[in-house]
Amino acid sequence: MSVDEVNDTKDENQVEVVSQELTARKLSWQKLRRSDSLDVESRRVSGHHAHATKEGLKWGVILQLAFQSIGIVYGDIGTSPLYVYASTFTDGINHEDDILGVLSLIYYTITLIPLIKYVFIVLKANDNGDGGTFALYSLICRYAKVGLIPSQQTEDCDVSNFQLELPSKRLMRASRLKNKLENSQFAKFFLLIATMLGTSMVIGDGVLTPCISVLSAVGGIKEATLVMTEDRVVWISVAILVCLFAVQRFGTDKVGYTFAPIICVWFAFIGGIGVYNFIKFDPWVIKAINPAYIVGYFGRNKKNAWISLGGVVLAITGTEALFADVGHFTVRSIQISMCCVTYPALICAYTGQASWLRKHPDLVGDTFFKSTPGRLYWPMFVVAVLAAIIASQAMISGSFSIIQQSLALGCFPRVKIVHTSTKYEGQVYIPEVNYLLMLACVGVTLGFKTTVKIGNAYGIAVVFVMTLTSSLLILIMIMIWKSNILLVICYVLIICSVEIVYLSSVLYKFDQGGYLPLAFAALLMTIMYVWNNVYRRKYYYELEHKISPERVKEIAADTNFYRIPGLAMFYSELVQGIPPIFKHYVANVPALHSVLVFVSIKSLPISKVPPEERFLFRRVEPMDLNVFRCIARYGYTDVRNEEEPFERILVEKLKEFIRDDYWLSQTITNHEEVGEENGEFTDVSIKGENERNEDVGFVQEEQQKESVLEREIEMVDKALRAGCVHLIGESEVIAGKGSGIGKRILIDHAYNFLKKNLRQSEKVFDIPHKRMLKVGMTYEL
Template sequence: MIAGISVVILIFLFMIQRFGTHRVSYTFAPVLCVWFVLIGGIGFYNIIKHDKTVLKAINPMYIVEYFIRNKKDAWISLGGVVLCTTGAEALFADLGHFSVRAIQVSMCSMVYPALILAYTGQSSYLRQYPDEVSDAFYKSVPGPLYWPMFVVSILAAAIASQAMISGTFSIVHQSLSLGCFPPVKVVYTSANHEGQVYIPAINYILMLACIGVTAGFKSTVKIGNAYGTAVVFVMTLTSSLLVLVMIMIWKTNIFLIILYILTIGFVELLYLSSVLYKFTSGGYLPLAFSAVLMIIMYVWNDVYRRKYHYELDHKISPARLKEISANKNMSRIPGLAMFYSELVHGIPPIFEHYVSNVPALHSIIVFVSTKSLHINKVPPEERYFFRRVEPRELFAFRCVVRYGYKDVREVAFEETLVTRLKEFIQEEILLQNQMLSTIGNNAEKGTEPEGEIVERNNDVANAKQVEEEIMQQEIEQLQKEWEEAGIVHMIGESEVIAKKEANIMKRIVINHVYNLLKRNVRQREKVFDIPHKRMLKVGMTYQL
């Protein structure tokens, strides 16, 4: 019955995720405050009522005596002791929206004192009733407070679960931005906080996994072992990465780093060895989940990089572009074509495939690449980076759209891109005019006759006028093509296969695992929300 009720609560918790955390998050702080006040108050009550001497347990010397007295059993018990910190560790899963000072104040003034009072209070209670160790938490609650404490406990557990779910969404979202996870739909649930996201596919996978674990284990012992293993691994990995930060970024004194490793590192490795002792009793679960996720992320990122390098090695040369531009059999049709590609430098090979089979090009061509940077936000004025594709008669541009991992993609993407393209054309002509002016000024400082200087200045002025007329014509043509003929979105639909001489492992990774992932993830046109009526897919096979 308990497992069934837990499954119902889990389903309800995952079903409300689509409404966004901000809808219910205003209740989180009051509930958690009540929770900490209650567990701290009840702990203080038990200390006063049953045994005040338990406060001596805060002395770390008792830890040493405990290990001397119990030896191996003391080491094994660390796997259970670590569960005392797992609930507090869950609090850190979704703290990215708060300042460092707010976290420090809340932990020191509320969380830590409440936890110390709660655990020492239960210890005091068990000094009087040692046989009730299996249910010490609820047994130590005074009678009138039992049901209020029961309700608040369920709410606090749901909020902690919510923090873990939100943290998972945030990690997957950032992994997507870095190209380390297959594309999935991301819904931004808050207009004020970019980090509050909802990922439907991940939400339902998590729900099924949690229901499966709850219904399969049907015991908090195995679930506790699994959760303890996950938490200690996270702590150990975090400390390992922190050492790298201390060495490479903070440039911390080497003796302080060694001291940190010998103290914090030693304690965490001791806990890790203890939880691994219970590997077969549920501890294997988080490692199995991690292995599956690592395989998915590794395969996707590995093939993603191989595709990029393939396009980079087979990009179209400037000479070939001149041939395409000069080809009299190549028709130019009205409209603006946006050709999407992962390639930042150069024209992708799929464009060559397109013009070889369809001898027609739109009047204006923009090769669009989106790239995520290793920063949280890119300023809007620095998001679009344009370059003209030579020859000029082709009327083609390269556009790299740069996003940070916390940036939200614009709703009016087409309009913004066209506006920024107009600004680029104006800036390009302005830069050329400045160069011409510099040439004219240098000529005046030389020893040339006055007549030649006047003639050169006239040539510079005429060149400026010609460039400004060309700029005006290009902007007018761009506006006309966009308003009258519209935009066509061309998506490169590349099929990836391994080369014939590839080894069996590479064939499995590319031909089977990657293609299986690709068939079951969100396609690029859905990511960019491209209308199907104005979308054209161009297929090509890449042999990696």
């Protein structure tokens, strides 16, 4: 083979390798030629890492998770038999068939809402395994551009967990709804406000669940001794609540293994006692399976029957925990535990209590403990108190998780997130929120004193969250799942109509304690709205005043600037470009570190971002400035304070980027050369002679470039050894001149009050104080 043939073969192989590498990395020449993108440089997709892989677990593991879920998920709904009948018949039982009517309502409510709606429909709307109001919102945000902050980037869609598997049918209806949402500013605000409202109601549920559960369980001691007055019951409940909140900082991991056995014993007790009462007192209550008794109940009691629905709905309290806690387990495990344990035990418990009430209708106020056989009273009392504490623990932990999600999406002020378990994901503790919840619980318990009034408040929180979940789910069914329109209509007519009826009933008791969750929600939504509104205003200000590439080149060309050894990380919230606070910094400090990285912490509307897909880098021109931009992307359940220092992880990824950037530049150069050769007619003999003459020069040039690459990587290592400095951009915000009184109150007073009284950036991200420098600047919004 001649030298010419060897060179031609070399060129062909080189072009083929280049083409294969580009295909493997899913790149395009259009992306490579973009002037200001973060599309390519640090991306390395390595397959799907979604939570959905948990659904492929073996049956042994699924059954183990199903057992563990009993202790975490069902504590709240499992303790409802403590107070449902007492809260429903607040004025006593007027007709013996009223018991059958209420029992029938309980049958069909538990079947329709927790079982059919949540276990078999809502759980399928999980966000890569995570649930809750923000999970539904994040699904909608990923499919339609309804976010109010313009931080979306095309490369976000390349993250493994970001992709949605969408059916291909019924596209026209889904596209119309998607376009309406994307083009309507009102719809975007409405979705955000609805999500905030749902979140606030769940947090309100976290306040009321400990109150009503512990108060109901401790109240059973009055059946054993007359010395125990109502005031003493209240103070004992307060003491238990204080202890419960005091141990939150240790996390649920240390007591988690005791949760499931206790709740299993609880379900065995209430189910077994229910069967015993059913057989002993009145087996004919099974007639309540006929919905005609519901019609008869409303016919006899009319308005009072409608009002009593506020007590019936307490039978499904804690149902939202089925969805909110799915991230700790799997959909299949929760379906198994609900269908095999929780649902049968609850049905038996309510049926047995109804049988007992048929013989003792005058004792409805103390149904639970009065219907317990005498020999089982004390064991039942102890288990009831433990179950109430566990139910409270589950809702408190759920409140922490929800606040973590809202914080990640810029909807809550900065608070410190403490991850209490290295074994179980999602177990978090928030000190400030914990103390506020404790004060709220103690205040509610001392103020209301009885479960009837707390039950009025509790029902509103429960039904509001369910209604909002249904509203978001309908959007997902039409726009993402592309469900048959008949199925959507059936869901609205059956499930949604039932929830609306219950909502109207609980709102009737607004002045009897029902105002409490709405007051909680109003306070929390005010805080969330103030923070989110000013957060968006700050982002738009930085976006409009970001530093241009020309200004960066002027800084690089300025001979008065000194380069000092070391690595500097400049934190900001701006994703697109260099923040204006950097201009303020260089105007006052005429020195730059040898390596400077602008770091933006960005939250994606997904639960988790795989670590290998977390960082996006871009080099800021000119190259000799050694300035880089970095976006660290997190999901709303990701742990930010890893055991390995953030700076060390970032530096390793930066060096990977430098190597990839060298590879890309070589690929582009080779591609252009090949394109020029293919596009021009050149004499074969001249071409071969030119290539032979250039071979030696090509090898020397490659060696020089690799030497430059190694020097650049060594420079980064040297800068890290010299010391890493964390520069925090702390921007003060004030209302601009000529602003109205509303805007001044919002920014100057409300937002700045929250900012000054809550944690700062360095405390949230655990930045070491010895290597931190704050750079302040005032924004006039």
